[in-house]
Amino acid sequence: GGQEAASDSTRILLYLNGTRGDQSFFDSASRGIEIVSQQFDVETRIVEGGYDSSAWQPDLAQLAGGGWDIIIAGTWQLAEYVQDLAVQYPETTFIVYDTSVDYSAGDFSNVYSILYSQNEGSFIVGALAGMLTASDLDRARSGNTIGFIGGMDIPVINDFRVGFEQGARQVNPNVRILAAYVGNFNDPARGKELALAQIEQGADVIFAAAGESGLGALEAAGEQNVFSIGVDSDQYMLLRDSQPNIAAAVVTSMLKNVDNSVVYAIERYLDGTLAIGQAELLGIREDGVGIARNENFERIVPQAMIDELDRLIEMIDAGEIVVDTAIGQ
Amino acid sequence: MQQFLLKHFEAIRTTIAILIGMLICILLIILVSSSPGDSISTFLFGPFSSQRTIASIFEIATPIIFTGVALSIAFQAEQFYIGAEGAFYITAAVGTAFAVSTSMPWFFHIPLILIVSGTFGGLWGLVPGYLKARFNTSEVVTALMLNFVALYAGLFLINNFFRDRAAGFMVSFRLPESAELPRLIDRTRIHWGVVLALLVALWAYYFLYHTRTGYEIRTVGHNQKFARFGGINVFKVIIIVHILTGAIAGMGGVVEIMGIHRRFNWQDLPGQGWDGVIVAIIGRNHPLYVVAAAVFLGYLRVGGQQLRLMSDVPFELVLVIQSAIILLITARAFLSQWESRMVIRQAGEEADA
Amino acid sequence: MTSLLDSIFSVEFLFAVLRVSTPLIFPALGVAITAMSGNINIGLEGIMLIAAFTGVIVSIYTESLMLALLAGVASGIFFGAALGYFHLKLKADIILAAVALNFLASGLTIFLLIVITGGRNTSALRSLTFPSFSIPLLRSIPILGPVLSGHNIMTYVAFLSVLVYYIVMFKTPLGLRIRAVGQNPDAARSVGIDVDRVKLYALMISGVFGALGGLYLSMGYVSWFSRDMVAGRGFIAVAAATMGSNLSLGTLLGSMLFGLVNTLTIYIASLDIPSDLVQSIPYLATVIVLAVYSARNFAPRKRRAAHRRRQRAQAHGKDT
Amino acid sequence: MGTILSIRDLWKIYPNGTIANQDVSVDIEQGSVHAIVGENGAGKTTLMKVVFGITQPKSGSISLRGKPFAPSQPSDAIQAGVGMVHQHLMLAPELTVAENIVLGVEPKNAGVFFDFDAAVRTARDISEQYQLSVPVDKRIDELPVGTRQRVEILKALYRNAELLILDEPTAVLTPQETDILFQTLDRLKEQGKTIVFISHKLKEVKRIADTVTIMRAAKVVETRAAEELTIEAIAERMVGHKIDLSRVPAPEQVGAARLSVRNLCMTRDDGVQAVKNVSFEVAGGEILGVAGVEGNGQTELVRALVGLLPVDSGEILVGSSDIASLSPKEIRHLGVSHIPEDRMEDGVAPLMSIQENIIVDRYDKPAFSTRLRIFWKKVLAHTVGLITDYRVRAGSPKHEISSLSGGNIQKCVVARELSADPDVVVASQPTRGVDIGSWEHLHSLIVEARDRGRAVFLVSADLDEILKLSTRIIVMYDGEIVARFDDASKVTATDLGPYMLGVKRQEADSAAVSA
Numbered sequence A: 001g002g003q004e005a006a007s008d009s010t011r012i013l014l015y016l017n018g019t020r021g022d023q024s025f026f027d028s029a030s031r032g033i034e035i036v037s038q039q040f041d042v043e044t045r046i047v048e049g050g051y052d053s054s055a056w057q058p059d060l061a062q063l064a065g066g067g068w069d070i071i072i073a074g075t076w077q078l079a080e081y082v083q084d085l086a087v088q089y090p091e092t093t094f095i096v097y098d099t100s101v102d103y104s105a106g107d108f109s110n111v112y113s114i115l116y117s118q119n120e121g122s123f124i125v126g127a128l129a130g131m132l133t134a135s136d137l138d139r140a141r142s143g144n145t146i147g148f149i150g151g152m153d154i155p156v157i158n159d160f161r162v163g164f165e166q167g168a169r170q171v172n173p174n175v176r177i178l179a180a181y182v183g184n185f186n187d188p189a190r191g192k193e194l195a196l197a198q199i200e201q202g203a204d205v206i207f208a209a210a211g212e213s214g215l216g217a218l219e220a221a222g223e224q225n226v227f228s229i230g231v232d233s234d235q236y237m238l239l240r241d242s243q244p245n246i247a248a249a250v251v252t253s254m255l256k257n258v259d260n261s262v263v264y265a266i267e268r269y270l271d272g273t274l275a276i277g278q279a280e281l282l283g284i285r286e287d288g289v290g291i292a293r294n295e296n297f298e299r300i301v302p303q304a305m306i307d308e309l310d311r312l313i314e315m316i317d318a319g320e321i322v323v324d325t326a327i328g329q
Numbered sequence B: 001m002q003q004f005l006l007k008h009f010e011a012i013r014t015t016i017a018i019l020i021g022m023l024i025c026i027l028l029i030i031l032v033s034s035s036p037g038d039s040i041s042t043f044l045f046g047p048f049s050s051q052r053t054i055a056s057i058f059e060i061a062t063p064i065i066f067t068g069v070a071l072s073i074a075f076q077a078e079q080f081y082i083g084a085e086g087a088f089y090i091t092a093a094v095g096t097a098f099a100v101s102t103s104m105p106w107f108f109h110i111p112l113i114l115i116v117s118g119t120f121g122g123l124w125g126l127v128p129g130y131l132k133a134r135f136n137t138s139e140v141v142t143a144l145m146l147n148f149v150a151l152y153a154g155l156f157l158i159n160n161f162f163r164d165r166a167a168g169f170m171v172s173f174r175l176p177e178s179a180e181l182p183r184l185i186d187r188t189r190i191h192w193g194v195v196l197a198l199l200v201a202l203w204a205y206y207f208l209y210h211t212r213t214g215y216e217i218r219t220v221g222h223n224q225k226f227a228r229f230g231g232i233n234v235f236k237v238i239i240i241v242h243i244l245t246g247a248i249a250g251m252g253g254v255v256e257i258m259g260i261h262r263r264f265n266w267q268d269l270p271g272q273g274w275d276g277v278i279v280a281i282i283g284r285n286h287p288l289y290v291v292a293a294a295v296f297l298g299y300l301r302v303g304g305q306q307l308r309l310m311s312d313v314p315f316e317l318v319l320v321i322q323s324a325i326i327l328l329i330t331a332r333a334f335l336s337q338w339e340s341r342m343v344i345r346q347a348g349e350e351a352d353a
Numbered sequence C: 001m002t003s004l005l006d007s008i009f010s011v012e013f014l015f016a017v018l019r020v021s022t023p024l025i026f027p028a029l030g031v032a033i034t035a036m037s038g039n040i041n042i043g044l045e046g047i048m049l050i051a052a053f054t055g056v057i058v059s060i061y062t063e064s065l066m067l068a069l070l071a072g073v074a075s076g077i078f079f080g081a082a083l084g085y086f087h088l089k090l091k092a093d094i095i096l097a098a099v100a101l102n103f104l105a106s107g108l109t110i111f112l113l114i115v116i117t118g119g120r121n122t123s124a125l126r127s128l129t130f131p132s133f134s135i136p137l138l139r140s141i142p143i144l145g146p147v148l149s150g151h152n153i154m155t156y157v158a159f160l161s162v163l164v165y166y167i168v169m170f171k172t173p174l175g176l177r178i179r180a181v182g183q184n185p186d187a188a189r190s191v192g193i194d195v196d197r198v199k200l201y202a203l204m205i206s207g208v209f210g211a212l213g214g215l216y217l218s219m220g221y222v223s224w225f226s227r228d229m230v231a232g233r234g235f236i237a238v239a240a241a242t243m244g245s246n247l248s249l250g251t252l253l254g255s256m257l258f259g260l261v262n263t264l265t266i267y268i269a270s271l272d273i274p275s276d277l278v279q280s281i282p283y284l285a286t287v288i289v290l291a292v293y294s295a296r297n298f299a300p301r302k303r304r305a306a307h308r309r310r311q312r313a314q315a316h317g318k319d320t
Numbered sequence D: 001m002g003t004i005l006s007i008r009d010l011w012k013i014y015p016n017g018t019i020a021n022q023d024v025s026v027d028i029e030q031g032s033v034h035a036i037v038g039e040n041g042a043g044k045t046t047l048m049k050v051v052f053g054i055t056q057p058k059s060g061s062i063s064l065r066g067k068p069f070a071p072s073q074p075s076d077a078i079q080a081g082v083g084m085v086h087q088h089l090m091l092a093p094e095l096t097v098a099e100n101i102v103l104g105v106e107p108k109n110a111g112v113f114f115d116f117d118a119a120v121r122t123a124r125d126i127s128e129q130y131q132l133s134v135p136v137d138k139r140i141d142e143l144p145v146g147t148r149q150r151v152e153i154l155k156a157l158y159r160n161a162e163l164l165i166l167d168e169p170t171a172v173l174t175p176q177e178t179d180i181l182f183q184t185l186d187r188l189k190e191q192g193k194t195i196v197f198i199s200h201k202l203k204e205v206k207r208i209a210d211t212v213t214i215m216r217a218a219k220v221v222e223t224r225a226a227e228e229l230t231i232e233a234i235a236e237r238m239v240g241h242k243i244d245l246s247r248v249p250a251p252e253q254v255g256a257a258r259l260s261v262r263n264l265c266m267t268r269d270d271g272v273q274a275v276k277n278v279s280f281e282v283a284g285g286e287i288l289g290v291a292g293v294e295g296n297g298q299t300e301l302v303r304a305l306v307g308l309l310p311v312d313s314g315e316i317l318v319g320s321s322d323i324a325s326l327s328p329k330e331i332r333h334l335g336v337s338h339i340p341e342d343r344m345e346d347g348v349a350p351l352m353s354i355q356e357n358i359i360v361d362r363y364d365k366p367a368f369s370t371r372l373r374i375f376w377k378k379v380l381a382h383t384v385g386l387i388t389d390y391r392v393r394a395g396s397p398k399h400e401i402s403s404l405s406g407g408n409i410q411k412c413v414v415a416r417e418l419s420a421d422p423d424v425v426v427a428s429q430p431t432r433g434v435d436i437g438s439w440e441h442l443h444s445l446i447v448e449a450r451d452r453g454r455a456v457f458l459v460s461a462d463l464d465e466i467l468k469l470s471t472r473i474i475v476m477y478d479g480e481i482v483a484r485f486d487d488a489s490k491v492t493a494t495d496l497g498p499y500m501l502g503v504k505r506q507e508a509d510s511a512a513v514s515a
């Protein structure tokens, strides 16, 4: 995208409060925009705001004045800024993902919010972990122990943790769950060290929700011949060619399908069917979150477990299981 | 002419350093940008393109004036207490905690928050200060370490006791309105904090150069043995300096929350403490020059922001460019040979005459 | 709890301490050698980052571990020298120059990553890694064997570097000159030593140490480069070296104390202690250790002051 | 023998615009001792710094052994056989004597490693060869100043210096040590070495020099054979008027004791007993001179008197108050002022202005400030007054004090300390490195204070000064008072020497002899 398109085509801006290359969130959103620009007659642009949080509000304020039809901004940190700007620029449609504006706080009829139930996705991978550790598969050991590694002790990350723990206990009430935080998202060495310590204490499935630090945890699992579970993107596919020994241990990943949801939203916007002025929660059913069912998953996970996972997914869909959340708790 | 050049040498040197820094940036931009002309003018003039961008310069400068002035007091006493970063962060957290758990009319609330956070910041600075004054423990190292302690202690405080659970992120409750510093101009975030910052800088200038304690501080900085010899209580001075630095940097943190964010939302050290080191050194530890240096840094940042938003130059290059300019400005010997040659020529001429 | 204690007194724990200490020992030696020459170097953070990056990129393009090592070390020397150029030649304040260098390193590595790979996708780049190495004779010693043997080769290099540091500092003319320059630059200058050059050498050697630390992070600890992956180790090194008075053994012990505390926090991370507090332990511990250490150093004077007070009290007693 | 060094039309202007050498021409004969004398700031040190390559001239030329010589750094000069012993000692404090001596030209093992043993051996050899005894394996910071000075000379000799520049080498030496140094210099001369000798002590110049160059205000006044000049003539040419070296008359009346020290003991940080059971009194209207080789406890004693060092036991009374546990400020308030031995270290903050240096002990007096502000105008007026009264040669009181020459900095310090109107003046090396004109002037200021009834405690390594000024004299050796002379007018330098070197001591019971 990015060319000076005809003036009648829809102009879409994606603002990232970070940079591309994170192999998760922002890459996924950017991928969504690229798909949109190929499939539809739209003009798109992606602006990287970097990691200096003090720059985000001025950035958005300036961009909002740029006459865009749609401005997409993700994460909770930007929601408040969007709230202010949405009132100032009623002509522009704002799409926020992974958070919602507070619709009770004002007239946000030009804001569409996308929420993902990461706790539901984490529940499923938790259940898988609970089954794997109790199994007699190659990489499973005897400890009946699994590990969670978070980037920081903050609500979004804890939402992963809560779902993960609940899922594991659902299928394996006696499972021992170790949890630790790296303290940041950019120290893979420490991430690896934490994972090694958990493995040493008996963990044989490691779920890492810790950005780049989490990569270190995946490597530890690969080296120590236990299972790992990736986060946000399909980390097996990302690592398959470059780091085959790490990838081999990544049994699945808890996916947050930002790309799909962006495409979904734009599609409806162009149709005129997008529910602007509302928040939509995309769970497992809506494909907002999910687990990666790639070749490695197929190879490792026995059919019986897959069936059990599918059963759990249906139960969540049906509301028979309500997954706890750390958000707003 | 020669007279003029010599008299204003410092200003001229800085200007030329900035120009050369800019030139390097321009070269870098030409290398990576597909439309270098536009990119360059975006970088140079973008900061002045609208009321909002101009206001941005001062929004950015405000907290840096606090930390810069705070550090210049420490540096004047030769205390390399580079812990403004940590003091800024943790005091903002503590100040927020205080603000959200109290309520009263704004004309009590705002001063009280500033007093409480100033006191806390002072106590925070007292730790390395006492260790330095009493045991000669390197304040550089303790400050570096306490920065990390501040981060995790601040997170712990907000996370466990003042977190807004309705929010999906690690943020505190919103400040009550009585604790917000009002904005000065509509549609910008420039707020009363900038006035406070200027007052603090003016006060620091007066304090350092026109009061007894200020004189004591500068004397200790120039020659500690001499200060002791003259009867100055060096222990007391070192303690005072650290307390002041912690207090002012800390107030900067809480002012930033009260004026800009209105709730505590930093999950990482925000960097204004390091910016303070930069402007203190560029401003040669003189509080009034520090203000100028902070505004200049604000200008550079906004230029970088414009470049990020308006051009195809990658965001990381902006970081590189800013570092390059800062390095050049602080290069003191830059052009100094030229100056001394001129002085020598002039002295020689006078002696001949 | 007992299982935790068990694992803390396990071979794996001690093994981990050595592994965690390795990326601290290197930069701490870098800090120490510059401190000996009279400069404080908080720029190791940036130097490590640049070397970590350079090593990965070169290893991918040349597929040679040796070349990657050389290039990484060269980048460390280059940036150590750059710091020296700005500080010594252009008289920039060295702390500020180092702060700027750290910013620069962060931006430059990612910028170059974009230029070289066309994106920021870091784990797509798989670096070669330094091999682990088990020492045949050592391995067979009970307890000690498994703790000391089987480490990444860079861990052994780190310990070797301490020895090298000792030899350079105390057994070579250069070391003598570095110490002389640090103690009294005028004295060194008066015997014809080029003080700036000696300081420059010290900074360049510190670049070598820093580079080895960075290379270990991206090519030993893990096998890729990611943004800001040094994560504060360059700063901790300043504390470690200071704690060790910049002497070889002291610096080693200082770094290992950090490694120990860090590893402890990793092992207790899974307990139900608020993680933020656990994170802060290593830093808090340094402040406390430094305080205790300098208070102890201070003791003679204190003892004499106390003695004086006693004398005074006695004298007073006699008077009345 | 011929000229070894020839300086022609040399100009040196410092970057701040100070003209230090103006059109200087000097020839130095091979194998001679050539003295350079001149007031503080006359440009002697600068001239030698140019020769040694520390600083470069604006114009002019130098030739060494007939060849053009333009050293751009000290190593060039060292290679050409020039050695320099600096006015301020230049040694690395934590290195050993041997390491300091070989620094820069280290002996090597296997071509790579520093050969410490060889260094020790070489240092020992060379110290024996020139009969300059030094403990080669001790650290510098464990040694007294006189020994450090010898290390400096050995440093130059180790580098095979043919032309040896000594910038005020005797400023810190005792007469006996000076004698030893001069014997060494004589021997070196016999071996064909050339020596440039800078000193403010004209007696020494007469004793050792073959030729004398007199400088004044950056220019050479004249160069002449030493025997053609008397001390008085040199002094006169240096300062432009006659100089009086005779003793000052004893005070007419001596008052009550103002400062009493009883059984004082002190320990240094390294655990050595620095002051052992010292007792004395100083009365108003007298000057008590302390003679002794430096490093025998005088420094510690002085610092205890002014509150800069703690004491182990004993008491220090000013009037009737015991000050041993008071802070420096409290002691100053009791009327004690202090002229410190190292002015650059304790006496001033070099980069602060003259006026800021002047007020360090009085900035908090109501005359200069309130709690809320300092009255800089009043400070300025006060400083201008002192500069005039004490004849300090300075531009503006707002200039950095380091822009003054050493002698003028010292005058500022003395001006501050005496103008505080103290009861007790503790003066340590008050005229070290000061030219003869200022020497005289400073002495008259100290005597004036005495005559106003002040108690003056004077520590000096300069025996001429002690003998000239003191009413009574005590001698310190190894932390103890080993001799007391109640009538200084009957004492000579030779009387003091044996006590200073610890060869002789008065018995405790006969403590108060008249010599």
Ligand SMILES: Nc1ncnc2c1ncn2[C@@H]1O[C@H](COP(=O)(O)OP(=O)(O)OP(=O)(O)O)[C@@H](O)[C@H]1O
Residues within 6 Å of the ligand: D014, D015, D016, D018, D019, D020, D038, D039, D040, D041, D042, D043, D044, D045, D046, D047, D087, D403, D404, D405, D406, D407, D433, D435
């Ligand atoms: N580095 C310098 N920068 C500026 N001025 C200097 C410098 N060194 C010396 N001067 C000035 O140059 C003049 C000559 O100084 P110099 O040290 O040569 O005098 P001197 O004859 O050695 O005096 P003294 O007897 O006090 O040692 C003085 O006015 C001094 O203040």
Ligand SMILES: Nc1ncnc2c1ncn2[C@@H]1O[C@H](COP(=O)(O)OP(=O)(O)OP(=O)(O)O)[C@@H](O)[C@H]1O
Residues within 6 Å of the ligand: D016, D040, D041, D045, D046, D087, D350, D401, D402, D403, D404, D405, D406, D407, D409, D432, D433, D434
């Ligand atoms: N950069 C400078 N600017 C101004 N003045 C300087 C500078 N550097 C040195 N000076 C001053 O010039 C003088 C240099 O003289 P020098 O170093 O020969 O010793 P001195 O202090 O004059 O010694 P003394 O009086 O004991 O013989 C000193 O007073 C010094 O403080």
Ligand SMILES: [Mg+2]
Residues within 6 Å of the ligand: D040, D041, D045, D405, D406
């Ligand atoms: Mg001088």
Ligand SMILES: [Mg+2]
Residues within 6 Å of the ligand: D044, D045, D046, D087, D167
């Ligand atoms: Mg001199």
